[in-house]
Amino acid sequence: MFGITMAASGDEFVAPGPNSFDFDAVPLFNLGGLAVTKPMVQLLLGALIVFVFFYAAARRATLVPGRLQFAGESAYGMVRNSVGRDIIGSHDFLRFVPYLVTLFFFILVNNAFASIPGIQFPTFSRASMAYALAGLSWVIYNAVGIKKHGFLGYLKLQSVPSGVSPVMYPLLVPLEFFSNILVRPVTLALRLFANMFAGHLLLILFSTGGLFLIEYGGIGYVAGPLAWVLAIAISFLELLVQFLQAYVFTLLNAMYISGALADEH
Numbered sequence: 001m002f003g004i005t006m007a008a009s010g011d012e013f014v015a016p017g018p019n020s021f022d023f024d025a026v027p028l029f030n031l032g033g034l035a036v037t038k039p040m041v042q043l044l045l046g047a048l049i050v051f052v053f054f055y056a057a058a059r060r061a062t063l064v065p066g067r068l069q070f071a072g073e074s075a076y077g078m079v080r081n082s083v084g085r086d087i088i089g090s091h092d093f094l095r096f097v098p099y100l101v102t103l104f105f106f107i108l109v110n111n112a113f114a115s116i117p118g119i120q121f122p123t124f125s126r127a128s129m130a131y132a133l134a135g136l137s138w139v140i141y142n143a144v145g146i147k148k149h150g151f152l153g154y155l156k157l158q159s160v161p162s163g164v165s166p167v168m169y170p171l172l173v174p175l176e177f178f179s180n181i182l183v184r185p186v187t188l189a190l191r192l193f194a195n196m197f198a199g200h201l202l203l204i205l206f207s208t209g210g211l212f213l214i215e216y217g218g219i220g221y222v223a224g225p226l227a228w229v230l231a232i233a234i235s236f237l238e239l240l241v242q243f244l245q246a247y248v249f250t251l252l253n254a255m256y257i258s259g260a261l262a263d264e265h
Helices: 018-025 038-059 067-088 093-115 127-149 151-159 166-216 220-261
Strands: 029-031 034-036
Touching: 038 067, 038 093, 067 093, 067 220, 093 127, 093 166, 093 220, 127 151, 127 166, 127 220, 151 166, 151 220, 166 220
Parallel strands: none
Antiparallel strands: 029 034
């Protein structure tokens, strides 16, 4: 279930690593020559779950909301107010709310797949998935900035810090350009990918390590169950991390959009 390709030779335990994720890269089936893998199916399933939830919550909206409508409105309002309005500002935030709400819940559902029995794999522990999402975000906030300030005006906004002596420009301008234009999508994706990857790896380590210790015998009869207790504790910690990573990714998107719309850097 964890997609383990662990091997043990004699009394040696081979710790899980990146190769432990190889199982989930094996195509489930081919569709017109396209190899469809488990993470690809999870992306589609995650998008479908988000759509169905909000569609069902809004389909029969009434003045006095039922439980499903209340849940949908509360979920929408959390991202709308605490991320969109508070970060981007009341003047511009409304047009970005649909994107931010979709982004948050799409990431959250795909992260939560790591804790669902039968799936137990976080979609964004595949680096390509995280970088594709970060690339989309990069296109959006840069397009927003270029539309408002023009291409050269936006480059100046992102590369030339205000209130700094021109003498410092040769040093600061390349650093600002590198940081604000080139590095942001990399760090945005890396943060999401690394947390999902590391959490899943820890669960594999303590789960399979506990089994190995019990089979080894001796002190392993004590250490093995203890490793499983730690695996359970990490599982609950992962629930928090799954939410926080979705929130942080969305929050940073709102901050980048806000910075692209700002008149000063």
